[in-house]
Amino acid sequence: xxxxxxxxxxxxxxxxxxxxxxxxRDGEQTVAALTSRAGISQPGVSKHLAVLKRAGLVCDRHEGxxxxxxxxxxxxxxxxxxxxQMRSFWSKRFDDLxxxxxxxxx
Numbered sequence: 001x002x003x004x005x006x007x008x009x010x011x012x013x014x015x016x017x018x019x020x021x022x023x024x025r026d027g028e029q030t031v032a033a034l035t036s037r038a039g040i041s042q043p044g045v046s047k048h049l050a051v052l053k054r055a056g057l058v059c060d061r062h063e064g065x066x067x068x069x070x071x072x073x074x075x076x077x078x079x080x081x082x083x084x085q086m087r088s089f090w091s092k093r094f095d096d097l098x099x100x101x102x103x104x105x106x
Contacts, residue, residue: 004078010055015040016048020057023071030066 011017019034031049035042049069052058056075061068 004082006055007057007075007079010051010057013048013051015044016052019045019048020052020071023058023069024073028061028068028070030068032066034069 011020015038019038022034022037023029031042031045034049035045038045038048049058049060053060053069057072058069059072061070
């Protein structure tokens, strides 16, 4: 399981996030296909893909001279767990605030 801090740092970059979102939405893509959409050079896309791969967010498959990348959405599980914990935390805090405000109104 990936470290949430690594996932946040990796997806904190808007270009990497866009590449990951493209792979999630459109499925497996070659580096060339991702480059045509990314608005940056092929070496730039490859560097971002390497970071995404190290974080466990993408995997690659070689076919001849081309490398195909796909998203590993299960790698987001630590972020889903973290956001669920934060939702519970803040929900309780808002309930406590609501109770306090109701007592103050009486």
